[in-house]
Amino acid sequence: MDNFWDGFLLPAGIIVAQILLIVVPLLVAVAYLTYAERKVIAAMQMRLGPNVVGPFGLLQPIADGLKLLMKETIIPSGANRIVFLAAPMLTFILSLVAWAVIPFDYGMVLADINVGILYLFAISSLGVYGVVMAGWASNSKYPFLGALRSAAQMVSYEVSIGFVMITVLLLVGSLNLSDIVLAQQGGFWQWHWLPLLPMFVIFFISALAETNRAPFDLPEAEAELVAGYFSEYSSMSFGLFFLGEYANMILMSASTVILFLGGWLPPVDIAPFTWIPGPIWFCLKIALVLFGFLWVRATFPRYRYDQLMRLGWKVFLPFSLFWVVLTAGVLLAFDLVP
Numbered sequence: 544m545d546n547f548w549d550g551f552l553l554p555a556g557i558i559v560a561q562i563l564l565i566v567v568p569l570l571v572a573v574a575y576l577t578y579a580e581r582k583v584i585a586a587m588q589m590r591l592g593p594n595v596v597g598p599f600g601l602l603q604p605i606a607d608g609l610k611l612l613m614k615e616t617i618i619p620s621g622a623n624r625i626v627f628l629a630a631p632m633l634t635f636i637l638s639l640v641a642w643a644v645i646p647f648d649y650g651m652v653l654a655d656i657n658v659g660i661l662y663l664f665a666i667s668s669l670g671v672y673g674v675v676m677a678g679w680a681s682n683s684k685y686p687f688l689g690a691l692r693s694a695a696q697m698v699s700y701e702v703s704i705g706f707v708m709i710t711v712l713l714l715v716g717s718l719n720l721s722d723i724v725l726a727q728q729g730g731f732w733q734w735h736w737l738p739l740l741p742m743f744v745i746f747f748i749s750a751l752a753e754t755n756r757a758p759f760d761l762p763e764a765e766a767e768l769v770a771g772y773f774s775e776y777s778s779m780s781f782g783l784f785f786l787g788e789y790a791n792m793i794l795m796s797a798s799t800v801i802l803f804l805g806g807w808l809p810p811v812d813i814a815p816f817t818w819i820p821g822p823i824w825f826c827l828k829i830a831l832v833l834f835g836f837l838w839v840r841a842t843f844p845r846y847r848y849d850q851l852m853r854l855g856w857k858v859f860l861p862f863s864l865f866w867v868v869l870t871a872g873v874l875l876a877f878d879l880v881p
Contacts, residue, residue, distance in 0.1 A: 561653050565642050573789045574604035580837050587841040611785075614778035619682060622775065626680035631776065631783035634673030638790035641666040645797050646721045648807045648821035659720040660708055663798060667704075667753065670791065671697040674755075674772050677784070681775040689771030692761050692848065699855035700752040706863035707746040710739055710870045711802050716881030724806030726881075731810040736803040742866055743803045745859050747835065750795040752855070754788060757840040761848055796832035797825075804828050 578593060578600065585592030593600030618624055644659035646652040656662060671694050678690020712718060714735060715726040727734045736743045752759040773784045800806060805828075807821030846854070874880050 558653075565653060566639060569639070569642065569790060569793065570786070572793060573786055574608065576789050576793065576833065577607070577785075578604050579833075580840070583834065583837045584841045587838070608782070611779050611782040616778045616780055619775050621682040623680040623682070626676050627775075628780065630673050630677035630680060631773075631780045631787070633676065634670065634787035635783040635790070637666055637670050637673065638787040638794060641794050642797075644720055645794075645801070646724060646806065647825055649721065649725075651822065652721065655719070655721060658718045660712065660718045660723070663720070664701075664705065664708060667791075667794070668697075668701055670753075670787075673784075673787070677776070678772040681772075683775055685770075686772045686774045689774070693755060693772060696752055696755070696759065696761060696851060696855075699852060700749040700859070703745055703749045703855065703859040703863045704753065706860075706867050707739075707742045707749070708802070709867050710742050710863075711735055713867070713870050713874060714738070714881070720801050720806075724801055724808060727805040728808060728812075730812055731805065734803060734805040734808075739803065739866075739870075742863065743799075745863055746799060746802065747832075749855075749859065750799065751836065751839060752851070754791045754795055756792065756836055758843040758845050759851060760845060761851055792833065792836055793829060796829045796836070799832050800825060800828040804832075 581603075582592040582600075593603035596602045596606045618627055641663055643653045644656060644662050646655070674693040674697075675690045678686040678688075678693070681687070711723060715723050717723065717726075751757075755761075773781055776784060807825040809816040809819060809824055
């Protein structure tokens with residue numbers, strides 16, 4: 544595969560430039576996702592949302608970031624200082640390194656490895672460590688309970704996400720994320736959301752649980768756990784958890800787009816749709832999935848914890864396993880194995 548970056552930069556600066564071109568827009572997107580969330584939910588609840596800091600409130604994320612930066616970092620006297628400070632850093636770093644294998648266009652990817660989907664799955668699975676470390680190191684019962692909830696919740700829904708990924712791999716026959724996108728060429732009716740519609744729904748709901756988003760935000764339930772695993776955090780250490788959560792939302796939306804919505808491909812292979820560059824289509828689709836995240840938060844009440852576990856283990860797990868077997872059987876029966 545040709546490298547998009549060849550001929551633009553000297554070899555020594557290519558990796559640094561690529562990383563910056565991914566990380567800087569991602570951090571800006573995370574900041575303005577918080578603004579978009581507040582605006583969207585306010586509109587759905589007939590409120591105004593942020594409208595004071597800057598025109599239309601557009602400077603609100605910058606004001607929030609400066610406020611967090613200028614506050615004092617308070618570490619509880621009974622906390623394990625090293626683990627306490629390492630937990631938010633780990634959460635934030637893991638939310639960034641996963642983007643190494645995300646293809647924004649044909650050849651426009653930092654690391655086009657053949658096992659990209661396994662790398663993505665492994666990094667997303669490691670996210671639970673930051674939460675568990677934060678809950679344990681805080682030496683407080685509410686963060687610890689939030690960490691235990693998060694560990695159980697993320698493990699439960701990781702299994703379903705794994706089976707969903709397997710069904711996509713059965714259709715494509717490759718672990719490479721670019722190959723998965725290229726296998727969906729030909730228009731939106733060729734995208735995987737149509738033949739794998741139940742798995743698409745399961746993946747979206749599991750992504751909500753994986754990122755601790757409403758209605759599955761039990762690890763940070765303010766009603767009974769104050770704020771869950773980051774109750775004892777303040778200033779920029781809290782800010783890193785905040786950035787990590789929203790970066791993970793964007794990452795799971797990108798994964799959904801790659802697996803089910805054709806990645807950078809236009810919905811129809813005719814002009815003027817083909818005139819729009821691939822990265823623009825990719826970002827528009829991510830924005831659409833993120834709008835779904837925000838819509839769900841504004842619409843549904845929070846689950847009880849037993850309902851959360853029952854949905855994961857008694858509904859999603861057996862159904863996704865059944866769909867894997869069904870997909871494999873259909874591919875073999877009709878000799879459609881790629």
